[in-house]
Amino acid sequence: QQTPSSLITIFGATGDLAKRKLYPSLYHLFTKGKISKHFAVIGIGRREWSNETFQEHVRTSVHNAIGSNENIEEFVSHFYYQAHDVSSDESYRELKTLSDQLDEQYQLEGNRIFYLAMAPEFFGTITEQLKKQGVTDAKGFQRLVIEKPFGHDLPSAEALNKQIRESFSEDQIYRIDHYLGKEMVQNIEVIRFANAMFEPLWNNRYISNIQVTSSEELGVEDRGRYYEKSGALRDMVQNHLIQMVALLAMEPPIKLTTDEIRSEKVRVLRSLRPIEGEEVKDYFVRGQYGPGKMHEQAVPGYREADNVDDESNTETFVAGKLMIDNFRWAGVPFYIRTGKRMETKSTKIVVQFKDIPMNLYYNPGKPLAPNLLVIHIQPEEGITLHLNVKKTGQDIETTPVKLNFASHDLDGINTPEAYEKLLHDCLRGDATNFTLWDEVKLSWAFVDKISEIWESTQQEDFPNYPAGSMGPKAADELLDKDGFNWWPIG
Numbered sequence: 040q041q042t043p044s045s046l047i048t049i050f051g052a053t054g055d056l057a058k059r060k061l062y063p064s065l066y067h068l069f070t071k072g073k074i075s076k077h078f079a080v081i082g083i084g085r086r087e088w089s090n091e092t093f094q095e096h097v098r099t100s101v102h103n104a105i106g107s108n109e110n111i112e113e114f115v116s117h118f119y120y121q122a123h124d125v126s127s128d129e130s131y132r133e134l135k136t137l138s139d140q141l142d143e144q145y146q147l148e149g150n151r152i153f154y155l156a157m158a159p160e161f162f163g164t165i166t167e168q169l170k171k172q173g174v175t176d177a178k179g180f181q182r183l184v185i186e187k188p189f190g191h192d193l194p195s196a197e198a199l200n201k202q203i204r205e206s207f208s209e210d211q212i213y214r215i216d217h218y219l220g221k222e223m224v225q226n227i228e229v230i231r232f233a234n235a236m237f238e239p240l241w242n243n244r245y246i247s248n249i250q251v252t253s254s255e256e257l258g259v260e261d262r263g264r265y266y267e268k269s270g271a272l273r274d275m276v277q278n279h280l281i282q283m284v285a286l287l288a289m290e291p292p293i294k295l296t297t298d299e300i301r302s303e304k305v306r307v308l309r310s311l312r313p314i315e316g317e318e319v320k321d322y323f324v325r326g327q328y329g330p331g332k333m334h335e336q337a338v339p340g341y342r343e344a345d346n347v348d349d350e351s352n353t354e355t356f357v358a359g360k361l362m363i364d365n366f367r368w369a370g371v372p373f374y375i376r377t378g379k380r381m382e383t384k385s386t387k388i389v390v391q392f393k394d395i396p397m398n399l400y401y402n403p404g405k406p407l408a409p410n411l412l413v414i415h416i417q418p419e420e421g422i423t424l425h426l427n428v429k430k431t432g433q434d435i436e437t438t439p440v441k442l443n444f445a446s447h448d449l450d451g452i453n454t455p456e457a458y459e460k461l462l463h464d465c466l467r468g469d470a471t472n473f474t475l476w477d478e479v480k481l482s483w484a485f486v487d488k489i490s491e492i493w494e495s496t497q498q499e500d501f502p503n504y505p506a507g508s509m510g511p512k513a514a515d516e517l518l519d520k521d522g523f524n525w526w527p528i529g
């Protein structure tokens with residue numbers, strides 16, 4: 040199916056995200072024939088670039104990301120640049136003129152996508168101006184794509200949403216959570232709802248706990264200024280981790296439509312037990328990396344990074360226990376864990392099934408291994424099922440085995456794959472894998488209660504895990520006290 044024609048206007052066109060993800064993704068869509076020949080891109084930035092400079096920038100970014108140049112000249116010929124001052128009326132009037140002109144030149148039917156890949160403090164002004172100066176006044180669809188962070192907490196997210204909604208309606212807004220574009224995150228629903236052997240067991244009668252880990256090897260790098268105000272809870276938990284939990288926990292939607300899926304996810308978030316006050320320390324653990332070793336190389340601690348306070352109280356690691364108070368999940372902990380400068384880069388989900396009622400193969404000192412379903416999100420993509428079988432030989436002894444399905448390895452982590460899918464979805468008008476305002480609102484409400492406590496109390500033992508480890512000891516104790524342990528993710 041050919042995607043509709045469209046003009047794509049990218050605010051933040053000279054920035055890092057556009058360079059690393061957006062141009063390579065658009066190029067992939069172009070070479071795969073998934074983008075209509077009727078398309079044009081306007082890059083918006085503060086710098087005074089010419090169209091040629093911009094096109095060269097796009098060419099280089101594609102080359103660096105993909106290494107291929109097939110049809111690159113034709114591709115970049117669709118790119119135009121406008122130097123822009125986000126708060127000047129004049130800039131938007133010029134943008135309107137250029138948009139209308141390209142519309143005609145490429146027969147874009149008035150379809151417009153505005154992609155805000157820049158600092159969120161400008162989101163409100165930009166959307167307001169787009170409407171006020173008539174840039175959105177075209178006969179086709181008008182869609183707004185916004186990158187995270189969507190606010191800093193619930194009040195700021197509400198204010199931002201209110202401002203944006205003055206110019207775009209909810210169904211025109213595509214809030215990016217790039218985890219929702221990952222192949223294996225999208226596979227969660229298929230594994231659950233297309234297999235007779237999982238869905239009947241997918242509840243508190245057969246599942247003892249679910250663990251979601253997203254660990255990173257990278258440190259804060261050059262993002263100290265942003266990260267000091269954010270921390271891992273806002274940066275990863277509020278969006279990516281809670282989204283994965285919602286997909287794991289939701290009821291089967293009656294249809295695979297955007298509205299049905301999103302409303303089931305919202306219902307999960309509504310049943311998330313709020314953790315507040317004194318309880319925070321029983322359900323959540325925070326960590327901050329100190330100096331350590333990554334791949335034999337000594338690396339500095341978080342507090343030594345640029346733009347980070349010497350006594351920073353910002354967490355670079357979070358582990359938590361989420362409880363979903365509904366019929367299906369009552370009593371089943373969902374453990375989540377994420378951190379920077381951990382031992383390995385990996386995102387995995389482990390579903391641990393309850394022990395069978397009676398172990399016929401009881402062997403003192405060697406309990407039956409539990410059945411596990413592991414969903415490998417990245418860097419490998421696939422699923423593994425841990426089962427028990429008979430050990431070959433005379434005795435009836437059991438041994439654990441793993442059934443493995445490895446989806447063909449894409450080219451590792453941070454490929455433009457997720458963005459490619461999400462851009463394509465947006466062009467086709469499919470908002471399923473974007474976050475609805477209600478989801479954003481409920482997850483901020485949950486997270487805010489935890490950050491409130493963390494911000495008002497200094498964590499005395501920071502830094503509490505060395506770079507290159509799996510986080511602070513308290514994260515292991517969180518499961519230990521429930522009689523569980525983190526399954527290895529390496």
Ligand code: BG6
Nearest residue numbers: 187217253255274275386452453
């Ligand atoms: C981003 C966070 O949303 O996700 C980053 O802001 C983090 O801090 C990144 O590094 C992780 O994404 P991925 O796809 O590499 O797991």
